[in-house]
Amino acid sequence: MMLYADLEALGIGWTALEHQAVFTVEESEAIHAQMPGAHTKNLFLKDSGGAFFLVTVDHATRVDLKALAPVIGAKKLSFGKADDMEALLGVTPGSVTPLAAINDAEGKVRVVLDERLATATPVCVHPLRNTATIGLSGADLIRALAHWHHPPLIAAIPERAA
Numbered sequence: 001m002m003l004y005a006d007l008e009a010l011g012i013g014w015t016a017l018e019h020q021a022v023f024t025v026e027e028s029e030a031i032h033a034q035m036p037g038a039h040t041k042n043l044f045l046k047d048s049g050g051a052f053f054l055v056t057v058d059h060a061t062r063v064d065l066k067a068l069a070p071v072i073g074a075k076k077l078s079f080g081k082a083d084d085m086e087a088l089l090g091v092t093p094g095s096v097t098p099l100a101a102i103n104d105a106e107g108k109v110r111v112v113l114d115e116r117l118a119t120a121t122p123v124c125v126h127p128l129r130n131t132a133t134i135g136l137s138g139a140d141l142i143r144a145l146a147h148w149h150h151p152p153l154i155a156a157i158p159e160r161a162a
Contacts, residue, residue: 002102003099003102003127003128004127006102006144006147006148007136007140007144010140010143010144010147012136012140012143012144013136013140014122014134014135014136014140015035015122015134015135016127016132016133016134016135017031017034017035017132017133017134018131018132019031019034019131019132019133020131021094021130021131022094022130023093023094023130024094025041025059025060028059028133031124031133035124035133035135037120037121037122037123037124037135038058038116038117038120038122038123038124038138039058039059039124039133040056040057040058040059040097040098040117040123040124040125041056041057041058041059041061042054042055042056042057042096042097042098042125043055043057043063043079044079044080044084044085044089044096044109045065045074045077045078045079045080046077046078046079046080046081046084047069047074047075047076047077047078048075048076048077048078049074049075051074051075051110052080052084052088052108052109052110053072053074053077053109053110053111053112054089054096054098054100054101054109054110054111054112055068055072055112055114055157056097056098056111056112056113056114056117056125056152057114057117057157058114058116058117061114061157061159062159062160062162063157063158063159063160064158064159064160065077065078067158068157068158071155071156071157071158072110072112072153072155073153088103088104088106088108088109089101089103089104089109090103090128091103091128091129094130095126095128095129095130096126097125097126097127097128098111098113098125098141098145098152099125099126099127099128099141099144100128101145101148101150102128102144102148103128104148104150107149107150109150110150110153111145111150111152111153112152112153112155112157113138113141113142113145113152113153113154113155114155114156114157115154115155115156115157117138117141118138118139118142118154119138119139120137120138121137121138122135122136122137123135123136123137123138123141125141142154
């Protein structure tokens, strides 16, 4: 797989766990005990100006989309369509990961990483498919994204009130 080869070439270490396909944060909770770390969820968003964003946060974060827009320099945000996700990132819903930036050669998607993940070890994400989870350091995730010409915007992601 090109992703693993790229990570190896960059000298990035990771641990991997193969598992049943998961499509929601709830379904992935069984993985947390088997693989400690900062487990993530990813929001594929589009703003009213047509810009795309991939926002990666801790799995338990309830993102306030209205408050998020000005933080990331976006206009009104809504969820992106699955067709756009597949065309731009080469992944389908349930498999979204910041590592999908490897497939966005044109740089059309802005990757946003919650500041708490930037220093986490490990950060647990899908390797372009939802039948595995890999853990790598936040610093290595940032390094890989920068290598793929997607240096992430590290931001304090606003949360909705409980």
